[in-house]
Structures are given as C-alpha cells and as structure tokens.
Amino acid sequence: MEEKEVKSQQSTQRLFVLYEHASGYALFRVKGFDEINKDPRAALEASVFGSVVRLQAFSPFLSSVNAIDNTNCVSEGVVHDDLKVFLESNLPLEKKSKVALGVVDGKLGAAIIEGMGINCITAGSVPEIARLIKRHFQFFVKGLTTKSEMKATLGLSHSFSRCKVKFNVNRADNMIIQSVNLLDQLDKDINMFSMRIREWYSYHFPELVKIINDNRLYIKLVNLIKDRSNCAQLQAEITELLGDEALTDQITVAAKTSMGMEISPVDLLNIEAFSQKATMLVDYRAVLYEYLCKKMSMIAPNLCSLVGEIVGARLISHAGSLINLAKYPASTIQILGAEKALFRALKTKTATPKYGLIFHSTFIGRAEMKDKGKMSRYLANKCAIAARIDCFSEKPNMVIGTKLRVMVEDRLSYYKTGVVPKTNEEFMEEALQELKEFEDLEKEAKRKKKEKKRLKKEKEALLKEEAEQMVA
Structure with a gap:
C-alpha cells in the first residue's frame, strides 16, 4: 500500500x-x-x-x-x-x-x-x-x-x-570492560598456577598446604621460603607477610618435623622461577584492581557505591556499555548473566532463574533462601536507578548511590526482622537534600580554590613589583 x-x-x-x-x-x-x-x-x-x-x-x-x-x-x-x-x-x-x-x-x-x-x-x-x-x-x-x-x-x-x-561515548566504559575481563582471567590463571605450585612444592614441604589456605599467600610464601630449612632464619619476614606470629611459629615447627623429601637445587630453582612469575601476576592483579576501583568511582560512582566495584563492572561488561545498562529494565538487570538458565527454563517450562550476576552482591548472600528472589528483584530495581543516574548525569557523584544502599539495607532488615522501612519518597527527599548540600560544598570549594589562585597571583605580582623597584 x-x-x-x-x-x-x-x-x-x-x-x-x-x-x-x-x-x-x-x-x-x-x-x-x-x-x-x-x-x-x-x-x-x-x-x-x-x-x-x-x-x-x-x-x-x-x-x-x-x-x-x-x-x-x-x-x-x-x-x-x-x-x-x-x-x-x-x-x-x-x-x-x-x-x-x-x-x-x-x-x-x-x-x-x-x-x-x-x-x-x-x-x-x-x-x-x-x-x-x-x-x-x-x-x-x-x-x-x-x-x-x-x-x-x-x-x-x-x-x-x-x-x-x-568520539565514542562508550570509550570510558571500554576501559572498565577490558579491566574486569582481565581481572577475571587473572583470577583463573592465579588459581591454576597456585594449584600447580601447591602440588609441586608439596613434595618438599607438604605441611604448608594445610597451614596456608589462601592461594596468593601460599605463592608468596613459596617464593620467600624456598628451602624449608630457611624458615627459622626468615621468621621476621614470614611474620611481616602473614601478619600473624602464631602462624609463623606453626610453619617453623612444621618445617623442622616435615615428612617431605629433600629437593635438589635444580628442582628448587625451577619451582622458585615459576613462583616468581606467579607472584608477579598476584602483584599486578592488586594494581589492576585499584585501577578498576578508580575508574568505577569516576564513571559509575552510584552503581559502585550500591553493589561494589566488581559486580558493577561485570554488569557494565555484560551489557556492553553503561548506556546499554541504563536502558535495560530492572527485570533484565535481575537475570543479566543467567540467559542460558532462563531460556532452558522457558524451553522445559520450569521455574525461571531469580538472579544472575547480582547474586555476587553481598545483599543476596546475606538474605535468607526464601527472600533471595525478592531481594534480587529489589536490588535490580535500585541498580537500574543508579545506572541511569551515572549515565545521564553531567557530574555524577555517589550521594544517590549511598542512599540507595541504605534503602537496600533497610529492606534486607525488613525481611529479617519485620521492621517497616521508610517509603521511597522519604528516602528520595533525604537524598535530594544531601545532593543539594553536596553541590553547595563543591561550589564553596571551587570558590575558595579560585580565591586562593587570585591571592597567589596578586602576591606574585606584588613581589615582582618590589623587585623591580629595588633594581631601579
């Protein structure tokens, strides 16, 4: 037609x-x-x-x-x-x-x-x-x-x-996406390398595996101790690394009575070289995590304040960008990361999943089993609000995100104790008031900084004028 x-x-x-x-x-x-x-x-x-x-x-x-x-x-x-x-x-x-x-x-x-x-x-x-x-x-x-x-x-x-x-508007998001993907890959690699080091070094010092459970600490200890006979001389360094004298004493005693076999210098050299590489990965992982936290606090401070840096970054990564996440409804954010389970449930006509990536948030873990679905739905709703504020605000800050976190905490408390929380309207009025105070403080800080610069320029001009008079 x-x-x-x-x-x-x-x-x-x-x-x-x-x-x-x-x-x-x-x-x-x-x-x-x-x-x-x-x-x-x-x-x-x-x-x-x-x-x-x-x-x-x-x-x-x-x-x-x-x-x-x-x-x-x-x-x-x-x-x-x-x-x-x-x-x-x-x-x-x-x-x-x-x-x-x-x-x-x-x-x-x-x-x-x-x-x-x-x-x-x-x-x-x-x-x-x-x-x-x-x-x-x-x-x-x-x-x-x-x-x-x-x-x-x-x-x-x-x-x-x-x-x-x-002029890609998502270029800042791209840094977050790549960082969190690399962080997840590093975690997998570090765990795999630590398992290999544990198995390899246990021929020489098997008792250390039971004493130290943390993979990163274990790698650093292997790199520090090397031969188990060095434990007595390295007590101060081990205590500094672990931060616990009791654990240090336990390691020293275990080293003296160890059932492990003696190891040749060549074998020990290979273990040491591998542990050094793994230690470098552990150190870089810490640096990358700090970088990710700074990026998240700059680009998505409200989402970061609500669910944390890692969960927030994973949500942005899975959505593709912050603007895509902001366009998603709360129901989509709730099951983001559980798409396979959702379509399997629709195909087999069974119960659909209640949560996806937001399951890693502390709120879902602290909720009781019967309340996890309700908690994930409520948290997804607040994540959608936080993402939209971060995406479309000219100068995003974490004032609203902090208030949203308090709302989620109160809702979690309500599920456990039955104490009725404040209404959304009351929370938002408080948040807007805090936001206004925050903006006023920012304006005052800018005014003081500008005044300080002006006084500095005047002082420099006065000193220059005095110097010229003295020369004359």
Whole structure:
C-alpha cells in the first residue's frame, strides 16, 4: 500500500535523487524510471540507465576535513550548510509542491523536510535508483576514474572510522570492560598456577598446604621460603607477610618435623622461577584492581557505591556499555548473566532463574533462601536507578548511590526482622537534600580554590613589583 502511494506521488511530481559520494554531493533528475526498471540492461549498461537518469548538479568537497565534516552530519541525520546551499541552488524550489527529493537515509530525509520544507521520499524506487547510481557513477561525473574513486572512498572511510572511535561515548566504559575481563582471567590463571605450585612444592614441604589456605599467600610464601630449612632464619619476614606470629611459629615447627623429601637445587630453582612469575601476576592483579576501583568511582560512582566495584563492572561488561545498562529494565538487570538458565527454563517450562550476576552482591548472600528472589528483584530495581543516574548525569557523584544502599539495607532488615522501612519518597527527599548540600560544598570549594589562585597571583605580582623597584 505504501509503495503504491509513493509511486503515485512520484508520477505527479518531478523526482530528483540526492546521492552522497565520497568525493561530493550529486543531484540526479529521474524521468520514466518505471519503464526502464523493466529493462534488465539498465543494471549493466550505463548508457541505458543514463537515458532516464540525468546528472543535474555535482558539488565536490573542498578538502578532506570538509568531506569528513559533511559525512558526520549525514550519518547523524543533520543537514550541513554545504548540503543546504547545494539543494537550494540546484532544486527548483519555486514550485516545492511539484518537487520530490529521493533520499536513501531516512533520518537525513526527515531533517531536510523539517529544515527546508522539501518533500522527501525514502521508499519506492529510490533505493534501487541509488544502487544503480552508485554502480554507474563514473559514467555521469567526467574525469572520475576508478582509482581516484577508490582513493577518495578509502581515505574518507578511514577518517570517518577514526572520528567515530575518537568520539565514542562508550570509550570510558571500554576501559572498565577490558579491566574486569582481565581481572577475571587473572583470577583463573592465579588459581591454576597456585594449584600447580601447591602440588609441586608439596613434595618438599607438604605441611604448608594445610597451614596456608589462601592461594596468593601460599605463592608468596613459596617464593620467600624456598628451602624449608630457611624458615627459622626468615621468621621476621614470614611474620611481616602473614601478619600473624602464631602462624609463623606453626610453619617453623612444621618445617623442622616435615615428612617431605629433600629437593635438589635444580628442582628448587625451577619451582622458585615459576613462583616468581606467579607472584608477579598476584602483584599486578592488586594494581589492576585499584585501577578498576578508580575508574568505577569516576564513571559509575552510584552503581559502585550500591553493589561494589566488581559486580558493577561485570554488569557494565555484560551489557556492553553503561548506556546499554541504563536502558535495560530492572527485570533484565535481575537475570543479566543467567540467559542460558532462563531460556532452558522457558524451553522445559520450569521455574525461571531469580538472579544472575547480582547474586555476587553481598545483599543476596546475606538474605535468607526464601527472600533471595525478592531481594534480587529489589536490588535490580535500585541498580537500574543508579545506572541511569551515572549515565545521564553531567557530574555524577555517589550521594544517590549511598542512599540507595541504605534503602537496600533497610529492606534486607525488613525481611529479617519485620521492621517497616521508610517509603521511597522519604528516602528520595533525604537524598535530594544531601545532593543539594553536596553541590553547595563543591561550589564553596571551587570558590575558595579560585580565591586562593587570585591571592597567589596578586602576591606574585606584588613581589615582582618590589623587585623591580629595588633594581631601579
């Protein structure tokens, strides 16, 4: 039905087609395309296609900067000044009602209608005409060779891609996504390496496995002790590492009465080399965790304050970006990470999962089994609010996130004790009041900093003036 209306509209109006090429804007006049559309030679022979489609005007881009500027506007659905001048100069706008402009991009067509009042068509035969124009473009523009066209297209595509990467709104989120993925991979690697070290070093000192349960501490101890006979001389260093004298004494006694076999220097050297590499991974994991915490506090402070850095970062990573997470409803955030279980439950018609990644939050772990589903639903709701505040606030801070955390704590207490918490309205009033106080403090701090700079400049100017007077 829509295509019939478009065809009838095209038959009563003069049809022009706007084509955006890498080298510039082109405007084509179309006459009797329905007849030639039935001829299969039009797709192959430029002369047959050119008998009904004629080049009305061509405006090349002045430079590569001008080309990328116009391309960015076209991709965003904005009418550039160059395009506006081009259309006003070459379209018979004195009879707008009898002119139809074919545009491939719907957003650009809507912008032309709104900004210039020109009737635009994006359906019907327009996409097919644009496809054939692209195929036979060199036939219409004299002097444009295949080599120059490829060069212009390649240069513009590279510039456009660089521009999109440079102005990617999710670029800060990307750092969080990569960091948390690397952190999870490091945890797996460290656990695997520690298991290997435990098994290898246990031939020499098997009692240490039962004394030290933490994998990271075990790796560092192996790297420090080396031969078990060194434990007596390294008591101070072991105590400093463990922070517990009782454990140090236990290790020293176990080393003296160990059932382990004696180990050759060559074997010990290999164990030591491997433990050093694993220790480096443990140390880097700590540095990466600090980096992730700083990034999360800058980009998503409210989400970080509510569920912690790791869970918040995993939610952002699974969603793809903070803006994607902010667009998700609370029901999606609740089961984010449990998609396989959800579709399996829908397929087998069993109970659907109650939580996904947010299960790792402390709130779900502290809730009783019968309340875990309700708690996860409530927490997902607050995560959605926190993500939206972080994503769309000009200067995000953790005031709202801290208040949301208090709300979740009160709800958890309500499930355990039955004490009715405050309403959401009361909490939000308090949060807005705290936010206002926080903003006032920030303004006062900025004012004081500005005043301090002004006084410093005045003092420097006064000292400079005194020095000049003394010289004179």
